[in-house]
Amino acid sequence: MKTLIALTMLASLSFAQESGWQPLWQPKENTPGYDAAMPPENYPDAEHVTNVHLPEYRVFLPEGESDKPRPAVCIFPGGGYQNLALAKEGEEIGRWLASQGFVGMAVKYRVSADGKHPEAFPHQLMDARRAIRTLRAHAKEWNVDPNKIGVIGFSAGGHLAALATTWKDDVQGETKDTIDKESPATGFAMLIYPVISMDKPYVHGGSKNALLGQAKDAELVKKCSPYLQVTRQTPPLFVVQSADDGVSALNSLDMVRAAQEKGVPVEYHLYRKGGHGYGMRKQNKPTDAWPQEAEKWLKQFKQ
Template identity: 40%
Template structure:
């Protein structure tokens, strides 16, 4: 019976650990949420795609304490505000960061095309603000420096990340507890082939439609064109993009970089001649595979 008991104990411990690493963002009522018959969808094929998120949460990957730097990065997967490329631009990066001693936290945020949400354009930012506040509240428990918490977003997740980085002071939900009294400002941010502008001709039409609807007002377009929202308080930013990106034009990164320089925000940008859209870790192309080295070097040298 002893081997069986040992195996049971191990499995039990693993279950507890797994449960402890996944946290719902909202302890009480989820803002801008209504009950419907809609169900979350998880499709596992070449990558894991999640659609119709009903319960937003964070999935936490912590490095071994022996190598932990105290730095943490919240990860916002892309997917045009229609799905989340959850492993490709999420958990794969969390695991990569752990190898560098950095905590990786994947944010499963609600999508504005869900029929379970009301004010659709506010929903991703609500979850993003709550996510970074939650991580900040757990800093001591997770061996994280509360002043060294950043974000990375990919494609539409890059738009959400840049929205958090420029709209972190915006009150988009009513406070629920003491967590909501903490700052939602990222200490740094990384934007990978991001959607930035909602304006023509460089926006990504699918992301804009899902977030803002068919015929958004000019006021709403400008509000979520994040190159227009940069200030001197915008966090230091690392950008990367490919010139031949047919999904999200490289001009998105160029517009944001120009705004950062104008406001004297520390910025680093890497533009690759080829790579297309959605290359993630870039392991499929030799010339792209080194971008993470550049990124980690930048992370290590942040003041």
């Protein structure tokens, strides 16, 4: 009987553990900008969600046990700040990271495709910073190394990951609870076909309009262009894009050039073909190779 129990317990550790979706702020009324009149989330298909007004997270823990704390990554799916590709660029990425020995946290940050109920800056940045802080606040519970917390983002989520990594100021409206007292600093960032340059003619208009509306504040536009905020203290970057991406590859080139000018370690993969929005799914194109390159790059944070 004891042997059977031991084998059962061992089997239970052989699979990565996944939490359900949990609110970033508890109770939900503590969410900055909370409005009880907001409509519920909408799932147009099995892959996407839109009209997210209550941000949530889902944790993916590696299989087995570890004697030392693990690195962790917050995951920001894309969707032009109007919806989230939650399955392809969120949950699937969480499982991949867990398979590599990282704690993954998929983040359902605030987005909206409803013009009557928009979700605009700085809510998304608040959500990203709260997610990073939540990982630190639960470091002991989830066996996370608080000094090795990174971010990965796709498309507009890549913009959010870059923004959270380069943002230097406080964000007006953030709470002063125990979690928000944690640091929102990142130790590395992975930007996959990212939107970056809000101040350039090749900006992805849909993402900019959904995030900033018709903002005329040139200073805010610059602050929301992460390549302009890179400093020598910016952590290492891993950047992926394809030359035939509908979101101009000049976005990622801006970020890479800024990193090089400031002496920030950066690994850049510009593929000949691949398009946009592929996540980790194979499409028989050169971009199929990026996850393997990312796995090699990530090893430095497991040492």
